[in-house]
Amino acid sequence: MAEDVGSGQSGASGEIPASEECSLAGNGATTTHELVANEPSLITHRPSLRLMIVAGEASGDKHGASLARALTGLNAETRLEMFGAGGDEMRKAGVETLVDAREVAIIGVPEIARALGKLYRSYRTLLAAARARRPEAVVLIDWPDFNLRLAKKLHREGFKVIYYVSPQVWAWRKYRVRAIRRDVDRMLVILPFEVEFYRRAGIEAEFVGHPLAEAVRITAPRDEFARRNGLDPTRPMIALLPGSRRKEIHYHLPPMIDAAARLPRYQFVIPLASTVDRHQVDVILNRARVPQGVEVAIIAGDTYNALGHAEFAVVASGTATVEAALIGTPMVIVYRASELNWLLIRPLIHLNTFGMVNLIAGRRIVPELIQHDVTGERIVAAVSAILSDSNRLAQIRDALAMVREKLTVGAGYEPQRAARAIIETIGAQGQSRATRGRETT
Numbered sequence: 372m373a374e375d376v377g378s379g380q381s382g383a384s385g386e387i388p389a390s391e392e393c394s395l396a397g398n399g400a401t402t403t404h405e406l407v408a409n410e411p412s413l414i415t416h417r418p419s420l421r422l423m424i425v426a427g428e429a430s431g432d433k434h435g436a437s438l439a440r441a442l443t444g445l446n447a448e449t450r451l452e453m454f455g456a457g458g459d460e461m462r463k464a465g466v467e468t469l470v471d472a473r474e475v476a477i478i479g480v481p482e483i484a485r486a487l488g489k490l491y492r493s494y495r496t497l498l499a500a501a502r503a504r505r506p507e508a509v510v511l512i513d514w515p516d517f518n519l520r521l522a523k524k525l526h527r528e529g530f531k532v533i534y535y536v537s538p539q540v541w542a543w544r545k546y547r548v549r550a551i552r553r554d555v556d557r558m559l560v561i562l563p564f565e566v567e568f569y570r571r572a573g574i575e576a577e578f579v580g581h582p583l584a585e586a587v588r589i590t591a592p593r594d595e596f597a598r599r600n601g602l603d604p605t606r607p608m609i610a611l612l613p614g615s616r617r618k619e620i621h622y623h624l625p626p627m628i629d630a631a632a633r634l635p636r637y638q639f640v641i642p643l644a645s646t647v648d649r650h651q652v653d654v655i656l657n658r659a660r661v662p663q664g665v666e667v668a669i670i671a672g673d674t675y676n677a678l679g680h681a682e683f684a685v686v687a688s689g690t691a692t693v694e695a696a697l698i699g700t701p702m703v704i705v706y707r708a709s710e711l712n713w714l715l716i717r718p719l720i721h722l723n724t725f726g727m728v729n730l731i732a733g734r735r736i737v738p739e740l741i742q743h744d745v746t747g748e749r750i751v752a753a754v755s756a757i758l759s760d761s762n763r764l765a766q767i768r769d770a771l772a773m774v775r776e777k778l779t780v781g782a783g784y785e786p787q788r789a790a791r792a793i794i795e796t797i798g799a800q801g802q803s804r805a806t807r808g809r810e811t812t
Contacts (some may be wrong), residue, residue, distance in 0.1 A: 413638060419450040422508040422799070424457065424466055425497060426473045426523065427514035429615035429644040430690035432559075434536055434582045434786075435512050439464035441790035454504065456497060459645050467511075469496050471597055473646045475517070495534030501525055507797045511555075512536050518519035519547060522554040535559045535696035535789055535797055537576070541568045542722050548572045549731060557796045559789050562731060580633050581778035583690070587697040589679035596676045609637045609754070610700070611667075612674075612691040615644035618649055620705040622745070623687045628659040629747025630685065631667060634754065635664045638666040640681065642674035644691075645652045655666060685750055688725055696774045701767045703738045703753040704728070707745040731777055734771035 422442070428433040435457050443465060449691055456470035470493040494517070501509060508531040511518040515538030526532045537560045540547045551558065553572060558569060558576040569576035597604035611631065613623035624641075631639045643649060652669060661667055670677045674691075678684060679698045686692050688706040695702045702725040708716075724730060726739045738753045757763055780788060 393638065403428070412454060412537070414551045415524070415656050417446075417449050419452065420794075421452045421504060421506045422454075422513065422793075423497070423501055423504075423509045424453055424455040424461070425509070425514070425518060426455075426457045426461065426512040427472050427517055429458065429646040430461045431470070431512040432472045432515055432645060433534065433690070435466065435585060436460035436464040437582045437786040438512075438535065438789055438793075439466050439509070439766075441784065441786040442793070444787070445790055445794060452498060452504075452741075454506075461812075465528075469500055489519060493517070493696070496525060497521060501530060502528070507531065508793060509534050510535055510793060513537055513538065515540075515547065517732075519550050519554070523550060526554040526556070531556050531796065533557045533793055534560065535579075535793075536561055536582075537565050537569075540788060541565065542725075546572070559776075559792050559793065561785075562727075564731070577792060578780065579695075579788040580780035581693065582786045582789070583694060584775070584785050587675050587694050588747055589676055589768050591676050593680045596673070596680050600638070600640070600670060600673075602666065603669055606638050606666075607636065608681045609634065609639050609738065610639045610677050610686075610695075611639055612678075612683040612684060612686045612695075613641070614687035614689060614691075615646050617648070617651060618708070619687050619689075620647060622709070623705060624652065624655050624670060626658065626705075626707075626747045626750060627685050628661060628667070630750035630754070632659075632662050632665055632750045633747060635662070635665055638668070640668050640670050640677045642670040642677040643672075670805075670810050685754065688727070689726075692726060693731075693778070696731075696771045697778070698739075699768055701737065701757060701764060701771070702728075703739045703757075705741060705745045707742050712740055719797075728774055731774050732770055738775075 424435050424439065426432050439453055439461060442453070451465070453465060454467040455468060456472060457466050457468045460473035462468055471744065475490060475493055484711070498521070509525050510533045511522055513536040519535070519538065522532045522534070532555050533556070534551065534555045537549060537558060538551075539552070554574065558574060559579050560566060560569070560576045561579065563578050566576050566578050594604045597601070602608065609631070611624070612628045612746065613620050613627055631637075641652065649671070656667065674694065675698060678695050678700050681700055684695050684700045684702040686695055686702045686704055688704055692702065692704050706725055722730070723740060723746045724739065724790065726737060728737055729735050729739065738757075740749055740753065758768065779785070
C-alpha cells in the first residue's frame, strides 16, 4: 500500500511479495544530469521564464518550495515568474499561489466527493491562468486525482507537462499509467525503484534524488530545543506525527494520545505540518483529558528538531515517515481512514505493505499498524517492543541509514537536479520549435 492514502493514496499490511520486492527495492537508477552539472545555466540567454507549479498537499508544498528556490538559484539574471497552487512554503519561495493548498488538502473518497465544487473551482482557476499566462512548462507535484486531470487538459492544449514526485501508481490504481504515458512529457521521480517500474510500462523516468535528502537535519542542540518548548532535556521523548490533513488528524491523533497516556515515562511532542489547523489539535487534546504528569507539547515550524531529538516516533503514513528515516529516528507507521473510505480503496491496492520506508528498504524494517490495529494499546505494544530491545533498535537505525543512502543521487542538492531537468526540458522544447521554424523558411 502506498503512503498517500485517500486523495489518490493507499495502504495495507504484510511483507512485500518476492515479485514486488525485486522490482521495488533496488537503487540502480542513474541520472544524466551529472553530465551538465558544471555547464553554464540552460536559461542564461532567457531574459524571463514563466512556470506553473501545482501542489495540493503539505508535502507537495514543501517540495514545490525547494524546487522554486532551486530554479531561482540556477540563474539570478533571469526574471522567473512562478504561479499555480501551493501553501505557505511555496509562497515564501516566490510562487504566486492562485489556489491555496490548505483549502484543497482533502483525504478520503467521501470527503473528496463532498468537496467536488471547491476542487472544480480550483481546476478552472488554474486552467484559466495557464491559458492567460502561457507558461513555458507546467510542473505537477504529486496530488494525482487533481493533477492527472489537469495534465490531460493542458497537454491536449499544447502545454509542456512535467511531473515531479510521481503518483504512487505502482501501489494502487495502476491503470493511471496510461494517462501518464499520454499526458506527461517528462517524469521526474524521487524514489529509486520508480525508474524500473516506469521503464516496464514504456515510460522514461529519471531519478533526481529525494528533495528532502539534504534538507532534513537537526539545527538546534537538545537543551535549546527543550528550553524553547518547555520540555525536560533529560527526559526521553517520543514524537507524534498524525498527518497533514484534517481527516488524518481526526483518525490518528486520538489513539496516539491514548498511547501517550499509557507511557508515563516519556514526554511527547506533536510537530504540526503547515496545513494543520492548530485549533483542531487543541480540541482533540482537551477531549482526551491527558493524565497529569504526561507532558504533550505542540511544536510549530520545527519538525526536524522534534524528530531528531526524539528517541522514537509514531508517524502517520506519508512524507513524514521519510523525514523520520532521513533523520534516523526509529518509528512505527500508522494509517487509519473512515470505514467507508477503507472499503472503497482496499480492493484497488496492489501491495501488501504501506510504509514508504519499508517499500524503499525492500523489506519490513519498522512496524506498520493499519485501520483497526491503530489503537492506543497496540501502538504502546509496538513502541515498547522496540525500545526494550537494544539489538532491534540498533538494527532499525542501521536500516534507516541505508534508506537515506538510497534516496540520494550523490553529492549535490537534489531539488537542483530536478530544476535542471525542468530547464533542460524547456530548452529542448525551445530548440525543437526553432528547428521547425527554420524548416518552414
